[in-house]
Amino acid sequence: MDDVFANEAPPLRLRRLRDAVQELVSQRRAMPEVREGVGERAEPAESAEEIPAVDGGTGRQVNREFGGSVHGREFGNIAEAKMTIGTRSVLYGAHCAVLHPWFLAVAWSKLYGFPWDVRLWASFCLHDIGYISKPNMDGCEGETHVELGARIMGLLFGESWAAFTAAHSRYWAKHNGRQFSRLCVADKLAFVLTPAWLYLPMTRATGELSEYMLRAKERQAGSEHFTDYESARLNSADPREWLEGLKSYTRRWIEEHRNGGADNWTVAACAESTAAFR
Numbered sequence: 001m002d003d004v005f006a007n008e009a010p011p012l013r014l015r016r017l018r019d020a021v022q023e024l025v026s027q028r029r030a031m032p033e034v035r036e037g038v039g040e041r042a043e044p045a046e047s048a049e050e051i052p053a054v055d056g057g058t059g060r061q062v063n064r065e066f067g068g069s070v071h072g073r074e075f076g077n078i079a080e081a082k083m084t085i086g087t088r089s090v091l092y093g094a095h096c097a098v099l100h101p102w103f104l105a106v107a108w109s110k111l112y113g114f115p116w117d118v119r120l121w122a123s124f125c126l127h128d129i130g131y132i133s134k135p136n137m138d139g140c141e142g143e144t145h146v147e148l149g150a151r152i153m154g155l156l157f158g159e160s161w162a163a164f165t166a167a168h169s170r171y172w173a174k175h176n177g178r179q180f181s182r183l184c185v186a187d188k189l190a191f192v193l194t195p196a197w198l199y200l201p202m203t204r205a206t207g208e209l210s211e212y213m214l215r216a217k218e219r220q221a222g223s224e225h226f227t228d229y230e231s232a233r234l235n236s237a238d239p240r241e242w243l244e245g246l247k248s249y250t251r252r253w254i255e256e257h258r259n260g261g262a263d264n265w266t267v268a269a270c271a272e273s274t275a276a277f278r
């Protein structure tokens, strides 16, 4: 891949990398303390209204979910309430920073051979980092999660690696008139490879699961690329059945697109995505 920053002085690159990191930090600080409920289809149970306020006097509260005293859990609950769903996803959800890159590496190996290039490993680790601070996963804000990782990859390895990383989202790629990258295909296979016993508890814990289930149903309703089996499964209220349907569809999407080509299955969903990293 060409490196358009090849002639750029290292100090300048470092300064731009530092600016990108500072932007992430300031973005995180700028977020209202609780954004769930603002984002589309965020978990209602985790909205600000449903998080018990701290009673500084007694320290006693009732946890509505478990019905017991949460004296020892107050701090954790409040800390969780201050994290957006995107941050939780990167910490312990579908995009968990210590698990997802490994599934992606296995997926890449299966599709394209072992990823010997260290820049691929960097993209595995950075591509979803932009979910941090996002108030939703698949809404307009969530769709732009590709941009932070792409910016960092660009500063480290050049513009083409930025484009490669940004195009890991087929929705972002579609919306911006870009070709999805191999990272996108591997990312889809990483999802398929993640076992249900791991995926479901994690996405339930972060609040992602309900958003994903709803969004997948909506997308299925507007597309003719789902089989009857997949449609039936996606409309199930049982998360395990829903996941089977989505994995079946995703497996077929991978087979159809693993070698590139036009993606006629995906419909751009958000009107506010940006067209950086061209």
Ligand SMILES: [Fe+2]
Pocket: 127, 128, 145, 168, 169
């Ligand atoms: Fe992503």
Ligand SMILES: [Fe+2]
Pocket: 095, 100, 127, 128, 187
């Ligand atoms: Fe990913």
